[in-house]
Amino acid sequence: MNQSRLLSVLVENKPGVLNRVASAVRRRGFNIDSLSVGPTDDGSVSRMTIAVHVGHQQAEQATKQLAKLIDVITIDDVTEQRVVAHEILLIRMHAPLSQRRHVLDIVDIYRGRVVDIASESMIIEVTGSTEKIDNFIDLMRPFGIKELGRSGAVALVRGDDARLRLVDFDPPHDEQAVIPPAGDRTGSVDMTGNV
Amino acid sequence: MIHAHTDEETAPEPRVLTGAEIVFECLLAEGVTTIFGYPGGANLPLYQHLPRYPGLHHVLVRHEQGGAHAADGYARSRPGAVGVVFATSGPGALNMVTGLATAYADSVPVVAITGQVAITAVGTDAFQESDVIGSTMSVTKHSYLVTRVEDIAPTMREAFHVARSGRPGPVLIDIPKDLQQARTELRLSDEPVRLRSFPAPPMPDDMKLRRIAQLIDEAARPVMLIGRGVIISQAEQAVIDLVERANIPVGWTLLGTGAFPVRHPLALQMVGFMGAGYTNLAVCDADLLIMVGMRCDDRVTTRLDSFAPRVEHIVHIDIDPAEIGKNVVPHVSVVADARKALTALLPLVKPKREHHWLTRIDQWKEEHPVRFVSNNGLLQPQEVLIEMYARCHDEAIVLADVGLNQIWAALWFDYAKPGRFLNSGGTGTMGFAFPASMGAKLSNPGKTVFCVSGEGGFVMNMQEMATMVEENIDVNVLILNNSSLGMVRQFQDDFYGGIRSAVDLTFTPNFVKLGEAFGMKAMTTDRREDVAPMLDEALAHRGPVLMNFDIDRDANVYPIVPLGKGMLDFVEAS
Known part of the structure; x- marks a missing residue:
C-alpha cells in the first residue's frame, strides 16, 4: 500500500546535487510530496528531507538508487523510526477586525504566531508535523485563506545515540522474505525480510 | 644561498602546466594508452597539446557516437581496461549520449572528456553550448563540471576511480575551454582515492555463504544463472570450480554469454525470452536458483x-x-564482488553428485536442442556463424550488433572455455558492434576480432570504416544481410498481425562497393560453399575486411517466447 515515506539524506554540498537526487527519484516514476534542503553543521554536507508517496518496496528501490549516487553520503528511510519531522507554514489569512479574534484563538491553540498584520489580513507562522499543519489549514479555510507556503518536512531521529545510519542493504538474516506462490509474485512482494 | 640548493634537489619544483597538459599527464598516470576522439571548438586546447604526448595513441573517429562505442569496446573486451573518449561541446558531447547509455546499462568503465564553452560563458547559450551534465546525468555513473584549473587533476583521478570501482560505469568530465588553457602546478597524487559517499563494496557475509552452501547441499534440482558481473569480476574460473564441485548446471544471460564454457557438460544455454528451451525448462523446474552478477531483467524472466x-x-x-530484489526477491542475497563471493563459497560447499537432475536436463537438451531449419536452399545465418566460430579457436573476440544477428551469434557461440562475446545487451543499441569492434581490436591486438552485424545496424555507424582503414584495424566484419530489419520483421510477422511496416531494407547499399569506397577489403556471397573460403581469405588479410552474406530473408530467431507469454511458452524452430 502506498504511503508517504520520509527519507533523510546527507549529501555533498555541491552544485547539481539537488538535480541528481530529484532525477533519480523522477526516473523511477515517483512523485516527491515535499523536499527540503539546507546546510548542516558541516559546511561540506547538506541535509535533504524527502517525502515520497510510494509503497514500501518502491521506497526501498528509490533509497537504493539514491544511495548509488556518488554525491549521496548517507540515506535513511526514517518513516518507521522515532523522528521529529517538522515543517513550517506561512499563511496569509483574510482577517478583518470582525473575525480576527476567532482566527487568533485557533492560532493560540496551535502555538502559532502572527508575523505580519495589516488592516484586512495577517500572516501566521505555524510549525509542526505535516498532520498538524494540515489540520490547521483545514481550520483556517472557513475564514478565507489568501495564500500559503509550506517548507516541507525537516526530520531528525530522536534520542541520544540517533545518528543517520547508512541503510543496511545487505542485512544478515534471511529466509523471512518467503516468495509467495507463483502467480502471486508481481507487485505483491513480502518485504518483511531481506533484500 | 647554499641552503636552498639541497632542498630543491630532493623536491623538484612542481611543473606549471596548462589544464590541457594536466589532462594528458593524468591519463598517462592512469595507464591510458589509447584515446578515441573528435576535435572541435571547445576542446582545441587539448588537441593543441596532444601531439606532444606520443605515449597516447589518439584515434580520430568519424562520429562521436562511434568514439563512445569504441571506448566501450576497448574497455569491455579487456577486464581492468578503461575506455577514454574525447568530444567537443554541444553537438559533439550530445552525440555521445547513446554510447554512454550503452556503457552505463552494461556496466562498462568509460571516461568521457568533453570540452565546454569558457566558464565565463557557461549558461549564456553560447555557440555550441549545451547542458552536457544535465543531458548525460541519467546515462552516466557520475559526471563532473570542472570549474577551476586546480581541480582538473583530482577530478580526473576521482573519475577513473569511480568508473572502474564497484559496479563499473561511464563517467563524464566537462572541462571549459578557458580552463584547458589556464595554467597551474601539476600535482599528481598517488594516494588511493577515498570518497565518503562511495565506499568499497562489502566483503561477502560468511553466515550467508554458509547458508548458501547448505541450500546447495539440500537442493535436488539446483540451477545457476550467471551474468556480465561474472566477466567483470573475472569470476569465470570460480564459477567452474564451484559448479563442478556440486554438479550444478549453469545457464547465462545474453550479456553473460562467454562467461561459462558452452561445451562444458554442465552448460545449459542462454535463458529467457530468446534463450534455449532446455535452459528455461531447467529454471522452471529448479528448486534452487543461484543468480550471480546479473540484473534479472525482463528479457531473462519473461x-x-x-x-x-x-x-x-x-x-x-x-x-x-539496487539490483537485489528489484525484479525478483531472493531468499538469500549477498552484496559482493562475484569472484570474492564464489571463491569464499567454494570451500563451504560439499562435493555432490546429482545424477537424476542432470540426466533430466540431458533429456531436455536432446528434446529441445537449439537448432535451425534449412530446407529452402538459401544461405542460413547459422551456417555462416558455424564457419566463423570454427575459426575462433576458443580465443577470438566476437562482437554482435543488435537484432537477429545478436541472438544467432549468442546462441551459436560454442567455446570450450570462457571467452569474449560482446554486445549491447542492456540498451540494445543498433550500430554498437562495428565501432566497438575497433576498440576491442586496439585493446587486444593479439586476438582475432569478428564483428557480426545486420545490414541495418552496420549502416548506423558505417562512417567508422574510414577510421578502420586509416588505422588499419584488423577486424573481420560479417554482415548478415537479410534486406530487412529482421527482428522487427519477425515481431511484426508473429505478434503484430503479420503487417510488415517500415522494415524493408532492399535499398541498402552495395556493401562491396561501399567497403571499397572507404578502402576496405570487401567480399560478398549468397552461397554456402563460399563462406569458408571467404572467412579464410579475410583472416589471412591484415587489415579490416567487410564480408556481406545475403542470407535467407525469412530466417528467424528460435526459440522465442511470444511477447507477454511465460518462460515455458517458447516456440521452437520448425
Missing part, C-alpha cells in the same frame, strides 16, 4: 510470474545492492 515457479530458494549475488 513474464515475471512465470519465472522459476517451482523454486524453493533463490540466491542472488551481485555487487549492486
Whole structure:
C-alpha cells in the first residue's frame, strides 16, 4: 500500500546535487510530496528531507538508487523510526477586525504566531508535523485563506545515540522474505525480510 | 644561498602546466594508452597539446557516437581496461549520449572528456553550448563540471576511480575551454582515492555463504544463472570450480554469454525470452536458483510470474545492492564482488553428485536442442556463424550488433572455455558492434576480432570504416544481410498481425562497393560453399575486411517466447 515515506539524506554540498537526487527519484516514476534542503553543521554536507508517496518496496528501490549516487553520503528511510519531522507554514489569512479574534484563538491553540498584520489580513507562522499543519489549514479555510507556503518536512531521529545510519542493504538474516506462490509474485512482494 | 640548493634537489619544483597538459599527464598516470576522439571548438586546447604526448595513441573517429562505442569496446573486451573518449561541446558531447547509455546499462568503465564553452560563458547559450551534465546525468555513473584549473587533476583521478570501482560505469568530465588553457602546478597524487559517499563494496557475509552452501547441499534440482558481473569480476574460473564441485548446471544471460564454457557438460544455454528451451525448462523446474552478477531483467524472466515457479530458494549475488530484489526477491542475497563471493563459497560447499537432475536436463537438451531449419536452399545465418566460430579457436573476440544477428551469434557461440562475446545487451543499441569492434581490436591486438552485424545496424555507424582503414584495424566484419530489419520483421510477422511496416531494407547499399569506397577489403556471397573460403581469405588479410552474406530473408530467431507469454511458452524452430 502506498504511503508517504520520509527519507533523510546527507549529501555533498555541491552544485547539481539537488538535480541528481530529484532525477533519480523522477526516473523511477515517483512523485516527491515535499523536499527540503539546507546546510548542516558541516559546511561540506547538506541535509535533504524527502517525502515520497510510494509503497514500501518502491521506497526501498528509490533509497537504493539514491544511495548509488556518488554525491549521496548517507540515506535513511526514517518513516518507521522515532523522528521529529517538522515543517513550517506561512499563511496569509483574510482577517478583518470582525473575525480576527476567532482566527487568533485557533492560532493560540496551535502555538502559532502572527508575523505580519495589516488592516484586512495577517500572516501566521505555524510549525509542526505535516498532520498538524494540515489540520490547521483545514481550520483556517472557513475564514478565507489568501495564500500559503509550506517548507516541507525537516526530520531528525530522536534520542541520544540517533545518528543517520547508512541503510543496511545487505542485512544478515534471511529466509523471512518467503516468495509467495507463483502467480502471486508481481507487485505483491513480502518485504518483511531481506533484500 | 647554499641552503636552498639541497632542498630543491630532493623536491623538484612542481611543473606549471596548462589544464590541457594536466589532462594528458593524468591519463598517462592512469595507464591510458589509447584515446578515441573528435576535435572541435571547445576542446582545441587539448588537441593543441596532444601531439606532444606520443605515449597516447589518439584515434580520430568519424562520429562521436562511434568514439563512445569504441571506448566501450576497448574497455569491455579487456577486464581492468578503461575506455577514454574525447568530444567537443554541444553537438559533439550530445552525440555521445547513446554510447554512454550503452556503457552505463552494461556496466562498462568509460571516461568521457568533453570540452565546454569558457566558464565565463557557461549558461549564456553560447555557440555550441549545451547542458552536457544535465543531458548525460541519467546515462552516466557520475559526471563532473570542472570549474577551476586546480581541480582538473583530482577530478580526473576521482573519475577513473569511480568508473572502474564497484559496479563499473561511464563517467563524464566537462572541462571549459578557458580552463584547458589556464595554467597551474601539476600535482599528481598517488594516494588511493577515498570518497565518503562511495565506499568499497562489502566483503561477502560468511553466515550467508554458509547458508548458501547448505541450500546447495539440500537442493535436488539446483540451477545457476550467471551474468556480465561474472566477466567483470573475472569470476569465470570460480564459477567452474564451484559448479563442478556440486554438479550444478549453469545457464547465462545474453550479456553473460562467454562467461561459462558452452561445451562444458554442465552448460545449459542462454535463458529467457530468446534463450534455449532446455535452459528455461531447467529454471522452471529448479528448486534452487543461484543468480550471480546479473540484473534479472525482463528479457531473462519473461513474464515475471512465470519465472522459476517451482523454486524453493533463490540466491542472488551481485555487487549492486539496487539490483537485489528489484525484479525478483531472493531468499538469500549477498552484496559482493562475484569472484570474492564464489571463491569464499567454494570451500563451504560439499562435493555432490546429482545424477537424476542432470540426466533430466540431458533429456531436455536432446528434446529441445537449439537448432535451425534449412530446407529452402538459401544461405542460413547459422551456417555462416558455424564457419566463423570454427575459426575462433576458443580465443577470438566476437562482437554482435543488435537484432537477429545478436541472438544467432549468442546462441551459436560454442567455446570450450570462457571467452569474449560482446554486445549491447542492456540498451540494445543498433550500430554498437562495428565501432566497438575497433576498440576491442586496439585493446587486444593479439586476438582475432569478428564483428557480426545486420545490414541495418552496420549502416548506423558505417562512417567508422574510414577510421578502420586509416588505422588499419584488423577486424573481420560479417554482415548478415537479410534486406530487412529482421527482428522487427519477425515481431511484426508473429505478434503484430503479420503487417510488415517500415522494415524493408532492399535499398541498402552495395556493401562491396561501399567497403571499397572507404578502402576496405570487401567480399560478398549468397552461397554456402563460399563462406569458408571467404572467412579464410579475410583472416589471412591484415587489415579490416567487410564480408556481406545475403542470407535467407525469412530466417528467424528460435526459440522465442511470444511477447507477454511465460518462460515455458517458447516456440521452437520448425
